[in-house]
Amino acid sequence: MQQNKLKKHSRFYLIDLYAGQGGFISGFNRVDGWEHFLAVEITEKHCNVLREIHPNVPVLQKDVALVNWEEVLDGTEIDCVIGGPPCQPFSQGNNRRNGWNDPRNGVPTFVNAVKNINPKTFLMENVPWLWGSSQKQHVQKLIDELIEFGYTYTDAAILDAADFGAPCHRRRLFIYGTKLPHEWPVKTHKGKHTSARNYLAPLLSNREPDGAPLPEWVKPKIKGSKGDIIVDCKQGNKMGRQYVSLDEPCFTLVSTQGIRHRIRYKGEYYRMRAPEAAALQGMDARCTIDGIGNAVNAWQAEAWAKTMKKYLIDIDQNA
């Protein structure tokens, strides 16, 4: 790893674990001062997308559990480790979730990596179910371990990306750890959410409606709705509303069902394709639906990038 080992206080070294197609990275790229040291991701397709759209990020295609951190770091001091371990074991959208003992559970591996890298601060993201269910005890045990390790100010909370300016909702669990007192991101858009229309209308105006007819069973569910709406064509939808006005934030986008969202715009129906989904998540239009539906929302990530940068500057100045 060819990196300057001398710490430059105006640049903060970042490692992203389980990087996917870079939702976290897109948000951190909106804030000056972050320098990507490494992104680790196991899936070749996601690595290729990452390399194409974020050429400033060194990507390592590998299982996070198998990374030899001593070799990779070669003495470099890392400021921040972020990561969203796979959420399938805990996701409410996955009927085959197995919880903590699911072999895909990457949370303990994330915690081990943090201990090996020993950054000044870390942030883990996952689905809310992990923090409000029978799984919470396991997470609490790992938080206690991290506190014992030296991340004295480790805490967890569920935040909605729409409260940070995103044109879609996305409630996610964040676990934030530092060795000195910290602040959490400020909810800049609580009560004044951004409409999905701002991001979707320019894209839809530039393409033909693809005419995708709504499934028959959806039609009664949206009866009485007016004007431009986004429809979630999932049978027995328990996760949220069946439709939402284009003048509100969209519901949470998902990866598992492929393209199941439709948009009624000026009386015509459109499938929500990757460019529309990417716009709502603040990602590049070249990302794929699965990468977008699994990502941290970029507005949410941007709020974290600002908060964590402020923490790092504060501790530098007080050192």
Ligand SMILES: C[S@@+](CC[C@H](N)C(=O)[O-])C[C@H]1O[C@@H](n2cnc3c(N)ncnc32)[C@H](O)[C@@H]1O
């Ligand atoms: C929830 S997604 C992360 C999304 C990412 N944080 C973002 O903001 O776009 C989890 C990612 O972990 C990857 N993954 C799963 N198991 C892994 C492992 N053992 N090592 C590295 N990556 C893994 C998956 O391919 C998937 O892209």
